[in-house]
Amino acid sequence: MKIAVCMKQVPAESRGLMDEKTGVIMRAGLKPEVNCYDLSALEAALRIRESIPAEIHAFSMGPLQAADVLRTAFSMGADAGFLISDPAFSGADVLATSYTLYRAIETAGEYELILCGRQTTDGDTAQVSGALAQWFNIPHANWVSGIEKVTKMSVTVEQKTEYEQMRMQLPLPCLLSVARDEFLPRLPSLRLKMAAGKKSITSVGLNDLSDRDMSHYGLYGSATRVKKIYPPPRTQRRPLFSGTAEDCAEMILGAVRDEVTG
Amino acid sequence: MNQDILICLETGENGLHPSSLELVGKAFELAKPCGGNIYGVVLDGNAEKLREDLRGLPLKQVYICPACHTFDAQECAETVAQCVRQLDPSVLLIAGTCFGRAMAPRIAVACRTGLTADCTELERTPDGGLIQIRPAFGGDIMARIVTDHTRPQMATVRPGVMPPCEREGNQIPKLCTLNRETAGHICLLDVQPLKLVAGIAEQKVLIAAGRGVKRKEDLMMLEHLAELMGGALACSRALVEKGFLPHEKQIGLSGATVHPDVLLTCGISGSVQFQAGIRRAKTIIAVNSDPDAKIFDLAHIPVLGDLYEIIPKLIDRLENEKNNVNTCSALPSVEHIESV
Numbered sequence: 204m205k206i207a208v209c210m211k212q213v214p215a216e217s218r219g220l221m222d223e224k225t226g227v228i229m230r231a232g233l234k235p236e237v238n239c240y241d242l243s244a245l246e247a248a249l250r251i252r253e254s255i256p257a258e259i260h261a262f263s264m265g266p267l268q269a270a271d272v273l274r275t276a277f278s279m280g281a282d283a284g285f286l287i288s289d290p291a292f293s294g295a296d297v298l299a300t301s302y303t304l305y306r307a308i309e310t311a312g313e314y315e316l317i318l319c320g321r322q323t324t325d326g327d328t329a330q331v332s333g334a335l336a337q338w339f340n341i342p343h344a345n346w347v348s349g350i351e352k353v354t355k356m357s358v359t360v361e362q363k364t365e366y367e368q369m370r371m372q373l374p375l376p377c378l379l380s381v382a383r384d385e386f387l388p389r390l391p392s393l394r395l396k397m398a399a400g401k402k403s404i405t406s407v408g409l410n411d412l413s414d415r416d417m418s419h420y421g422l423y424g425s426a427t428r429v430k431k432i433y434p435p436p437r438t439q440r441r442p443l444f445s446g447t448a449e450d451c452a453e454m455i456l457g458a459v460r461d462e463v464t465g
Numbered sequence: 466m467n468q469d470i471l472i473c474l475e476t477g478e479n480g481l482h483p484s485s486l487e488l489v490g491k492a493f494e495l496a497k498p499c500g501g502n503i504y505g506v507v508l509d510g511n512a513e514k515l516r517e518d519l520r521g522l523p524l525k526q527v528y529i530c531p532a533c534h535t536f537d538a539q540e541c542a543e544t545v546a547q548c549v550r551q552l553d554p555s556v557l558l559i560a561g562t563c564f565g566r567a568m569a570p571r572i573a574v575a576c577r578t579g580l581t582a583d584c585t586e587l588e589r590t591p592d593g594g595l596i597q598i599r600p601a602f603g604g605d606i607m608a609r610i611v612t613d614h615t616r617p618q619m620a621t622v623r624p625g626v627m628p629p630c631e632r633e634g635n636q637i638p639k640l641c642t643l644n645r646e647t648a649g650h651i652c653l654l655d656v657q658p659l660k661l662v663a664g665i666a667e668q669k670v671l672i673a674a675g676r677g678v679k680r681k682e683d684l685m686m687l688e689h690l691a692e693l694m695g696g697a698l699a700c701s702r703a704l705v706e707k708g709f710l711p712h713e714k715q716i717g718l719s720g721a722t723v724h725p726d727v728l729l730t731c732g733i734s735g736s737v738q739f740q741a742g743i744r745r746a747k748t749i750i751a752v753n754s755d756p757d758a759k760i761f762d763l764a765h766i767p768v769l770g771d772l773y774e775i776i777p778k779l780i781d782r783l784e785n786e787k788n789n790v791n792t793c794s795a796l797p798s799v800e801h802i803e804s805v
Contacts, residue, residue, distance in 0.1 A: 239706055297570060297580050324706055325602065327719050327738065328582035333538060333570035342539050342650040345567045362536075363659065364563035366477075369536060370654040377650075384711045426579030431609045432601060435737045438762045445769040452778035455729065455750055458766045459694065462727050462748040463670070 204257040204353070206248045207314040209304060209335070210241040210276060212269040213325040237272050240320030242279070242388035247381045248318050249280050249389065251353050258282050262308060264292065264300065270404055277399035278391035285311060289408040294422030301334030303420055306412040311405070316358065317378040321346065329380070336378040343378035344371065348385045468501030468593040471554040471617065473545060474527065475535075475564060476510050481518040483624060484560035490630030491622065492558060493523045495589040501555060502526075505638070506548045508533035508541045512640050519640075521632030530643040535564050537649040542571035544645055549576055554617045555593050561623035569621050579612040580619040583718050585626055585741050595620065600718065600737035605759075607737060625722030626741055664721070665714060670696025671725040671746075673716055675739075676703040677732015677753065677772055684709060686776055687731060693783040699723065701733045717742040731772040735760025752776075 214233040248259045261276035263269045264287035273284030287307040295303060308314065317339070322329035329345070336343035349361035351370070360379060362369045373379075409415055417423060444454055470492045475482040485505075492503045505527040507515060512529050519527060530544045545568065549557065557572070559565040561583050573580035581597035585607075588596040594611060595618035601608035612618040665671060672691040674684060684698065691698045698714065705715045716723050718738040724745035731752050733739060740763055743749060751764035752772045761767040768775065 239708075297582075298573060298577070301570070301574060322719060324702075327600075329566055329719070330570040330573075330580060330582045333567055334574045334580075336539070337542065337571040337574035342537065343567070343571075344536075344651070345538075346563060359654070366659055368657045368659050370656075371536060372652040372654060374650050382712070383705075387708070426573075426577070426615045427581055427597070427610050427612050429601070429608050430596075430611050432606050433609075435600070435605070435607050435740075435759070437759070440762050441765065441767055443756060443761060443767045443769040448770065448774035448778045451752070451768050451770045451775045452782055454766065454768060455752070455775070455779055456782055458748060458750055459670075459727050459729075 204251075204255060204316065204355070205312065205314045206251065206257050206259050206316045206318060207308050207311070208241070208245050208248050208259060208261045208276070208281065209317070209319045209332070210245065210261055210263045210272050211238045211323050212236070212263060212265045212272045213238045213323055235268060235271065237275050238320060238323045238325075240322055240324070240383050242275075242320070243383045243386035244318040244320045244381050245276055245279055245281065246386040246388040247347075247350060247379070248316075250386070251316070251350060252280075255353055260285060260311060260314070262287060262304065264288070264303060264307070273404050274399050275391065277402050278396040279389060280392075280395060284402065284404045285407050286404050287407045289420075291409045291417050292421050294425065295420065296425035296427045297328065297330045297334050298426045299420055299422075299424035301331050301338055302424060304331070304335050305338035306414055307407045309413065310407055310411050313376070315375040316353075317376070319378065319380040321380055321382055332378060332380040339376070339378070341376050341378060342373050343380065344373060345380045347379045347381045350379070467553060467555060468496070468499045469504060469552060469554040470496060470501060470556040470558065471504045471506060471548060471552055472524075473557070473559045473565060473568070474505045474507045474510075475560055475562060476507060476515065481515070482560065482562070483629060484562055484565075484622070486522075486629040487624065487627045488558045488560060488622060489522050489524065491587055491627050492556075493630060495556065495587060495595070498589045498591050499593040501593070504528070504548075504552055504554065506530070506545055508544060509535045512642060516637055516640065520637050521634050522630060522638065523633070524638040526639040526641055528641050528643050530645055532645055532647045534647070534649055534651070534653065536653055537651045538567035538571055539651075540647050540649040541568045542575055544643065544647070545572050546575040547643070547645065549617060556595050557617035557619045559619070559621045561621040565621055569619065573619050576615075576617065576619075578615040578617060578619055580621070581610045582621045583623050584620045585718070585737065587620060587622070594618070600741075605736050623718055623722065623741065625724075625745065626718075665697055665699040665716065666721045666723055668697045668723070668725050670694050670727045671699050671716075671723060671729070672696060673699045673701065673728060673730045673733055674704055674710075675701040675730065675733030678704065678709070681709045683773075686780070690776060690780050690783070693780065693787065694727075696725070696727070701736075701739050730760055730764070731776060733760050734758045735763060
């Protein structure tokens with residue numbers, strides 16, 4: 204069985220990115236890391252490989268430095284890594300990002316399972332996985348909290364939504380987006396880490412894809428456009444209360460009492 | 466091209482999901498600058514049961530597809546895409562529920578259009594353009610997003626973010642059943658209601674921990690405080706990402722929308738994404754050591770100080786009162802809601 208895992212590099216700190224006076228986004232100097240939710244997707248793949256023979260391929264779309272994501276994937280046990288990077292891919296929204304991933308994964312062969320994390324920490328939309336499944340025209344399930352059984356034909360999963368816990372069977376190929384808490388990622392192993400440096404990463408650029416029409420990718424291939432970014436409006440605030448810790452505790456307690464006794 | 470709006474309506478055991486009413490309310494507003502009708506589509510709905518629920522809502526027509534299964538996003542997306550082809554709406558709104566979030570991106574791809582997830586505000590231009598507003602880059606920046614050349618302009622909105630629609634009049638929108646053959650691929654084996662033992666959305670008193678909480682062990686102090694106050698512990702996204710607390714404890718746009726009587730935030734800066742989850746809290750008490758923290762914009766009681774100094778004092782006070790039998794604590798015990 205072949206499993207594709209989608210992993211994204213995100214800024215380690217997910218706040219304070221804009222200079223409120225100038226409106227400039229401060230990206231430089233922000234340490235990148237692997238989106239923590241995607242590590243759970245890889246963890247899920249590794250657990251599947253412990254039960255049936257499988258080959259795990261990690262895919263990361265981003266600038267060249269996103270190769271670090273794939274090295275992390277190697278050190279956890281991924282078999283191969285694909286870096287989807289091309290100036291033509293930048294500035295992509297949900298539509299263009301999912302299309303790029305679709306075309307890139309396609310270059311590496313056919314996969315029975317595609318695994319994604321539940322969301323990213325920077326985009327926070329949790330929409331690319333569903334879009335990717337639609338491009339492949341395969342079924343998908345989100346919020347997968349357990350993978351019970353994988354056969355050559357199907358996968359049985361447990362899914363938790365707002366009110367229900369479901370067990371369902373999806374035919375292969377399919378896409379699963381997994382929950383984080385049930386697939387806490389293992390630590391990279393030292394042995395694999397040593398070996399990771401020797402593993403080669405396959406680069407995938409526009410010229411490697413079956414569709415090389417630039418207007419389908421990146422900013423040009425995006426249907427949405429960010430018209431303006433701005434700091435959130437600050438509202439009129441009440442005067443700050445400050446004092447000794449005792450005073451503060453007193454103040455809080457009083458406010459709580461007023462509310463609960465009405 | 467028309468200026469119509471299509472809404473994916475969601476039903477549950479108690480009829481129309483509150484988030485659907487919120488979308489209808491917003492759609493009514495969005496139709497004002499440029500005109501256009503509002504349509505609904507219900508997947509997995511029983512027309513007769515739904516009829517009363519739709520009374521007085523400003524919907525022109527509602528399509529019902531009883532053959533769809535909400536657990537199969539592929540099947541549902543295909544049905545909605547079919548409605549889109551038929552109606553050619555300018556805007557398509559979907560609730561940011563589990564169901565909506567699984568289906569929305571598939572519809573967007575099927576229609577080759579743009580999608581903005583979890584909008585906190587939506588506006589419409591006189592020529593029908595949908596301005597999709599949401600926090601970006603982790604939550605401290607707002608972005609105004611437009612869909613220039615493709616239709617429908619798609620957006621999802623998390624439940625509880627927008628006010629529900631007021632019903633007016635006695636009319637029931639026209640219902641139309643879609644007799645669609647569905648070809649679902651997913652086989653449902655078994656469903657169990659989740660026992661939400663006092664989920665954070667149901668609590669009357671919430672203590673919310675944020676980035677200001679330095680170590681995982683320190684949460685025990687806040688957990689203890691929550692216990693003394695008859696409430697529960699919740700947190701901001703930062704602590705979920707650090708692995709301090711599970712996702713179901715998260716307040717905010719990508720977590721839960723809460724409406725407690727008292728929300729005490731400890732070391733939470735108050736990003737837009739967090740604020741989106743607390744707008745309906747009755748009293749917000751914020752403790753933060755940064756005078757510029759955004760949470761103070763929203764807090765009813767903004768307290769500038771170190772949570773590591775204030776919280777222990779608060780715990781001392783409450784414990785003393787608990788031990789003193791003669792003092793009747795004004796804090797009532799909170800009934801734990803077993804919702805199914």
